[in-house]
Amino acid sequence: MGSARAGRRPAFSGDxxxxxxxxxxxxxxxxxxxxxxxxxxxxxxxxTGDLGQIRPIAKDFRPPQLSTCTFFDIGxxxxxxxxxxxxxxxxxxxxxxxxxxKRMTYAARGRVQFEAYVSFKAxxxxxxxxxxSWDGNVAPSERHFGExxxxxxxxxxxxxxxxHGVIRYRNADPEGNLxxxxxxxxxxxxxxxxxxxxxxxxxPRQDFFSFRPEDWAEIxxxxxxxxxxxxxxxxxxxxxxxLLDTATLRSIEFQCNDLVMDLRSIxxxxxxxxxxxxANLLNVYLAxxxxxxxxxxxxxxxxxxxxxx
Amino acid sequence: xxxxxxxxxxxxxxxxxxxxxxxxxxxxxxxxARWFVNVLRADPGITVIAVPQVSPDGxxxxxxxxxxxxxxxxxxxxxxxxxxxxxxxLRVRMEPYTGRVTVLIHLALKE
Numbered sequence: 001m002g003s004a005r006a007g008r009r010p011a012f013s014g015d016x017x018x019x020x021x022x023x024x025x026x027x028x029x030x031x032x033x034x035x036x037x038x039x040x041x042x043x044x045x046x047x048t049g050d051l052g053q054i055r056p057i058a059k060d061f062r063p064p065q066l067s068t069c070t071f072f073d074i075g076x077x078x079x080x081x082x083x084x085x086x087x088x089x090x091x092x093x094x095x096x097x098x099x100x101x102k103r104m105t106y107a108a109r110g111r112v113q114f115e116a117y118v119s120f121k122a123x124x125x126x127x128x129x130x131x132x133s134w135d136g137n138v139a140p141s142e143r144h145f146g147e148x149x150x151x152x153x154x155x156x157x158x159x160x161x162x163x164h165g166v167i168r169y170r171n172a173d174p175e176g177n178l179x180x181x182x183x184x185x186x187x188x189x190x191x192x193x194x195x196x197x198x199x200x201x202x203x204p205r206q207d208f209f210s211f212r213p214e215d216w217a218e219i220x221x222x223x224x225x226x227x228x229x230x231x232x233x234x235x236x237x238x239x240x241x242x243l244l245d246t247a248t249l250r251s252i253e254f255q256c257n258d259l260v261m262d263l264r265s266i267x268x269x270x271x272x273x274x275x276x277x278x279a280n281l282l283n284v285y286l287a288x289x290x291x292x293x294x295x296x297x298x299x300x301x302x303x304x305x306x307x308x309x
Numbered sequence: 310x311x312x313x314x315x316x317x318x319x320x321x322x323x324x325x326x327x328x329x330x331x332x333x334x335x336x337x338x339x340x341x342a343r344w345f346v347n348v349l350r351a352d353p354g355i356t357v358i359a360v361p362q363v364s365p366d367g368x369x370x371x372x373x374x375x376x377x378x379x380x381x382x383x384x385x386x387x388x389x390x391x392x393x394x395x396x397x398x399l400r401v402r403m404e405p406y407t408g409r410v411t412v413l414i415h416l417a418l419k420e
Contacts, residue, residue: 036313036315037313037315042318044321051321051322051413052322054321059321059322060321060323062332063317063318063319063334065317065334065335066315066335066337066338067335068335068337068395070335070337070365070366070367070395070396071366072365072366072368072369076395083337083338084338087335089332089333091332123368124368
């Protein structure tokens with residue numbers, strides 16, 4: 001643990017698709033999006049059949065897509081070892097988020113690890129202001145990409161406690177300044193129940209994962225420029241690995257390429273209310289959020305969830 | 310393996326007060342598509358017209374040429390498409406004037 005070279009010898013060296021991962025002993029799912037959606041779907045807020053009941057922040061998270069990464073200048077880019085990747089796409093609307101979820105339950109409490117190969121792009125918006133100062137290297141489009149987020153939703157036993165662990169990569173701020181840091185929320189991810197109890201006062205809600213958009217703190221040593229690669233149509237894939245413990249309801253570490261962050265000192269916020277109907281919940285979700293009126297995209301070539309049960 | 314299919318909800322009970330296009334949706338893996346346009350509420354006298362569009366890149370769009378749908382008042386209509394390339398969306402207009410409409414729009418895709 002603690003090294004980007006963790007698992008130095010791949011556990012599945014005979015399988016090219018699995019050998020790029022470092023799974024715990026039991027693989028719960030391995031999703032190659034060349035094979036389809038694999039159960040990833042749009043997250044939607046709770047309701048009883050009336051779409052008008054859905055809280056506005058959780059009503060329009062957009063259906064995920066199977067993308068070929070096709071662009072106007074090069075045509076189809078494709079994914080790591082095939083054609084398709086899972087794509088989350090925001091609307092071209094300030095503060096809009098797209099969120100996809102995969103729903104499981106757990107058979108035992110213990111370590112859980114999510115791994116994926118991801119990329120992120122902003123839709124090309126011909127920005128004449130930046131074009132005048134373009135140096136031929138840094139893409140103006142990079143400044144249009146806001147942030148992407150990994151989260152879980154875990155409920156212990158019949159009534160909780162319930163825990164949302166959340167890790168976010170903030171690429172740029174709304175003014176287009178590059179931030180390029182991993183951050184964590186300092187307030188709870190509000191639930192439908194909390195909103196109906198009137199406990200969420202910030203309106204209109206702008207950020208699904210925290211009470212207020214400013215409720216985020218930097219993970220120590222969490223600065224990491226990623227590979228946007230100069231042009232809006234160049235797609236480079238990044239390895240991410242998030243290790244957490246459902247016995248202690250804490251994140252343990254997060255890795256992106258050569259950066260491994262120890263998360264054990266990061267506050268772990270659990271919900272104080274009782275939740276029913278979600279016994280042994282083990283959900284994973286992915287999100288992308290734009291700060292500006294430009295579509296933001298998060299791509300996953302493949303994803304793997306493993307456990308130590 | 311069974312033929313893969315996926316249904317995307319492009320508009321989920323959203324209310325519009327002007328003409329609009331649905332968000333671009335990638336469907337290159339599918340060989341057949343079927344749009345469903347369900348007008349849940351509409352101001353009196355409005356007909357909703359939905360026209361399938363295609364695109365080479367998700368940026369530039371043109372009408373596909375078939376599948377025009379019309380809903381006078383409220384109700385559900387559908388249209389099928391094939392050989393549509395990799396991107397789909399709907400161009401939605403109101404006739405004879407612009408008012409307030411609430412719609413549910415599904416796109417059913419199949420390998």
